[in-house]
Amino acid sequence: MGFLDIGSISSSEGTLKDTYDCLILGGGPGGLTAGIYASRGGLSTLVLEKGMEGGTLNFTPLIENYPPFPEIVGMELAQKWTEHAEQMGVAILREGIVEASLTGETLAVKTDQGRTVFGKTIIISTGSSYRQLGLASERRFAGKGVSYCALCDGALFKNKKIAVVGGGNSAIDEALYLSQIADSVTIIHRRDQLRAEKALAEKALRNPKIRFYWDTVLTDIEGARSVESLVMENVKTKTRKREPFDGVFIYVGLEPRSACFKGALEMTEDGFIITDPDTLETSIDRVFAVGDVRKKEIRQIITAAADGAIAASFIIKKYFL
Amino acid sequence: MPLLKEKDQQAVREKFAKELKNPVKLRFFYSEEDTSEETTITGELLEEIRGLSDGKISVETIKELDGEKAHTYRIDKTPAIVVSSNGDERDNIRFFGLPAGHEFASLLHTLITVSNDYHVELPDTLVEKVRAIDKPVKIQVFVTTSCPHCPPAVVTAHYFAMLNPMITSEMVEANQFEDLSRQYGVQSVPMTIINDGKQTFIGSRNPEEFFKAIEEAI
Numbered sequence: 116m117g118f119l120d121i122g123s124i125s126s127s128e129g130t131l132k133d134t135y136d137c138l139i140l141g142g143g144p145g146g147l148t149a150g151i152y153a154s155r156g157g158l159s160t161l162v163l164e165k166g167m168e169g170g171t172l173n174f175t176p177l178i179e180n181y182p183p184f185p186e187i188v189g190m191e192l193a194q195k196w197t198e199h200a201e202q203m204g205v206a207i208l209r210e211g212i213v214e215a216s217l218t219g220e221t222l223a224v225k226t227d228q229g230r231t232v233f234g235k236t237i238i239i240s241t242g243s244s245y246r247q248l249g250l251a252s253e254r255r256f257a258g259k260g261v262s263y264c265a266l267c268d269g270a271l272f273k274n275k276k277i278a279v280v281g282g283g284n285s286a287i288d289e290a291l292y293l294s295q296i297a298d299s300v301t302i303i304h305r306r307d308q309l310r311a312e313k314a315l316a317e318k319a320l321r322n323p324k325i326r327f328y329w330d331t332v333l334t335d336i337e338g339a340r341s342v343e344s345l346v347m348e349n350v351k352t353k354t355r356k357r358e359p360f361d362g363v364f365i366y367v368g369l370e371p372r373s374a375c376f377k378g379a380l381e382m383t384e385d386g387f388i389i390t391d392p393d394t395l396e397t398s399i400d401r402v403f404a405v406g407d408v409r410k411k412e413i414r415q416i417i418t419a420a421a422d423g424a425i426a427a428s429f430i431i432k433k434y435f436l
Numbered sequence: 437m438p439l440l441k442e443k444d445q446q447a448v449r450e451k452f453a454k455e456l457k458n459p460v461k462l463r464f465f466y467s468e469e470d471t472s473e474e475t476t477i478t479g480e481l482l483e484e485i486r487g488l489s490d491g492k493i494s495v496e497t498i499k500e501l502d503g504e505k506a507h508t509y510r511i512d513k514t515p516a517i518v519v520s521s522n523g524d525e526r527d528n529i530r531f532f533g534l535p536a537g538h539e540f541a542s543l544l545h546t547l548i549t550v551s552n553d554y555h556v557e558l559p560d561t562l563v564e565k566v567r568a569i570d571k572p573v574k575i576q577v578f579v580t581t582s583c584p585h586c587p588p589a590v591v592t593a594h595y596f597a598m599l600n601p602m603i604t605s606e607m608v609e610a611n612q613f614e615d616l617s618r619q620y621g622v623q624s625v626p627m628t629i630i631n632d633g634k635q636t637f638i639g640s641r642n643p644e645e646f647f648k649a650i651e652e653a654i
Contacts, residue, residue, distance in 0.1 A: 117536055117537055117581065117582070118536075118537055119439065119440055119444060119481075119536060119537070119540040120537060120538045120539075120540050120541040120587075121440075121444050121447055121448055121451075121540060121541065121544065122447065122541065123538060123541045123584070123587060166584070166585070166588075166640075167584055173584040174584055190584070211642070227642050227644075228559055229559060257624070257638070258623060258624035258627065258638035258639075259621060259623050259624070260623050262623075262624055264583070264585070264624075266582050266583065266584065267580060267582070267583035267584070267585055267586070267624070267625050267626075268580070268583075268623065268624045268625060269580075269582070270580040270581075270582060270610070270611050271580065271610060271611070271617070271622065271623055271624070271625070272623075273611070340621055341621060341623055342623075362623065
């Protein structure tokens with residue numbers, strides 16, 4: 116039967132303070148770890164999370180590179196992380212943020228429930244979502260055979276023929292998961308080798324249900340009411356082909372969730388928040404960014420957690436000692 | 437062997453002891469023709485949670501799909517669960533299919549909310565708007581049990597039904613009801629269908645946005 120989720124929805128309890136020493140926006144690995152460090156450092160700490168605590172972990176079927184767990188289901192790691200944070204006294208509010216005011220003595224955010232919460236310091240750990248390819252047909256067929264969530268929608272493609280676009284860790288992770296459900300999985304990748312880590316790549320290359328179209332990009336998605344075929348182009352030979360598929364899962368990179376802070380904070384062109392590399396403080400004093408949402412080279416669970424620890428520890432040292 | 441691991445049983449027992457207030461009634465519908473594993477397990481699962489509730493949860497099992505009760509409760513497919521406060525005959529908060537995986541969290545939260553006088557966690561302004569609806573609304577939220585986005589959509593729909601008996605809210609497990617999923621072209625979840633397709637949206641929306649879709653459907 117699989118698992119039974121007993122705790123991902125719970126009633127909010129306790130009363131909120133007006134102002135927190137440390138307000139953490141997003142409850143993924145970076146945010147929760149920041150919460151643990153801030154709380155242990157004696158700061159009153161609130162994490163705002165609109166989805167599920169653990170963030171993207173909940174969408175990762177299997178994690179094999181977060182030590183010391185050789186194999187752990189993402190959701191299980193998310194639950195452990197949340198329990199740890201709660202044990203350390205971190206308060207969690209299940210609301211998203213719609214607006215941030217980062218000027219003045221006290222920083223403030225407005226939530227999607229119309230509430231305003233104040234913080235003496237803020238850590239932005241809003242993470243990222245999967246980027247779209249940008250095809251018009253991709254938008255047209257979103258939810259009609261085009262998906263960005265293998266865990267959610269994979270089960271609807273039992274014994275079907277599907278494609279995965281991308282060649283990084285996420286694409287390969289999800290292709291391996293989908294290969295357990297679908298009849299066949301075709302990985303469409305624009306280069307001639309995978310960007311994913313070697314152990315993962317080799318697993319996919321060995322999987323009899325997974326095949327590869329190298330040097331290939333997806334140029335169009337066709338169908339009447341839902342996805343029926345994909346049009347692809349070989350980037351080297353410039354030849355095009357059309358092939359029937361029932362669905363396509365797209366993992367071509369990350370889109371930072373930083374729209375709320377646009378104009379207020381220094382960012383890269385793609386919207387990744389720029390921080391001091393040592394302290395993770397942003398262009399505004401007392402505002403920090405950790406994990407996937409900040410400009411960095413390596414986006415992993417372990418580096419997000421490390422970011423959280425660094426930012427919270429530095430906040431304590433600089434602003435509360 | 438119990439479906440819930442021992443540690444989870446303990447956690448659910450504690451949660452129930454702390455959060456259940458009034459008695460809750462679960463009406464479980466199945467039919468003799470339906471021999472699916474999901475239906476059998478649904479019955480076992482409900483029995484298990486009843487056993488953890490210190491008498492607060494009761495389960496009525498109704499076998500005949502063409503019988504009077506199924507008709508009264510508007511049940512046309514199984515397995516089905518109708519949740520209400522004990523003593524009231526409300527039939528508008530419903531689960532179709534085995535609520536396993538993440539949907540088990542939806543079921544637990546629904547039970548607890550019903551048990552607490554249907555006290556929903558929505559902004560007051562929205563509560564008033566939902567209560568003011570005076571036309572019939574049917575919300576079907578299609579889910580898969582492995583979908584982390586789905587429980588918030590189910591819970592929001594159920595909240596609306598708790599506030600207003602004109603609104604019927606149904607969780608539908610997409611894989612167990614393939615024909616219905618095909619009819620609505622469900623290829624991504626959560627997918628919400630209002631009044632048999634008057635309005636349709638994919639993904640989890642915040643309650644205000646969700647309500648706008650209802651307004652547009654009626």
